[in-house]
Amino acid sequence: MSQTELKPTLSVTAQVAALPTLPMPQLRGLWRKLFETDAPTHVRAFLERRIAYRLQEVEFRKTNQKLLESNQRRIDDLVEATNPNKPVRDNQPPAGTVLTREYREVEHHVTVLADGQYDYQGRLYPSLSMIAREITGTRWSGPAFFGLKSATKPKGARKGGKR
Known part of the structure; x- marks a missing residue:
């Protein structure tokens, strides 16, 4: 060669x-x-x-x-x-995980189910946000309410550019 x-x-x-x-x-x-x-x-x-x-x-x-x-x-x-029509949840905790949140001195427990739904007080919910609204009476990001993600934007992250 x-x-x-x-x-x-x-x-x-x-x-x-x-x-x-x-x-x-x-x-x-x-x-x-x-x-x-x-x-x-x-x-x-x-x-x-x-x-x-x-x-x-x-x-x-x-x-x-x-x-x-x-x-x-x-x-x-x-x-x-x-199924392309079903949204992909890539940050969902594994099935069987129990999410716990104390709100107004009451402890709330939510279980993550295998089919992507959540069990709260014996009722099924399709999203954590619906459960957070049920608990607080106001609109919340469910993952933020249960501590799965930050509830606020990082410092310096603003819409509309510099002021």
Whole structure:
């Protein structure tokens, strides 16, 4: 193998090992071939690492096709099972969590259910905000009321820019 090119017949290990010996123009050419775009930087270490990773990705696709097909089927099943109309609650506590809040010297307990609802005094609620309103009689952010997030904006966060 010459020092100016990588031979595709070499093993991936040999191709990766040869990357430091390639001149920069060949390294950028290999980037264009693998990524179908110009190299985003002239930092050799970055190009070598990303090219090495990409060479391994390409080889993995060839040798592990069954695994890739299996993973794609699993992804398709998950996408199909997901309901796009249901809002995603990414900050909801795990099912079974009991949220406790003392308000006006009365302790209130709310249980998080597996279906995303909340149990408060034997009744089901779709949101913590509804429970906070039930307790206080005023509109509250439910997560803020139960201490799951800050009730106030951070200092310096104002609408409308500088004053």
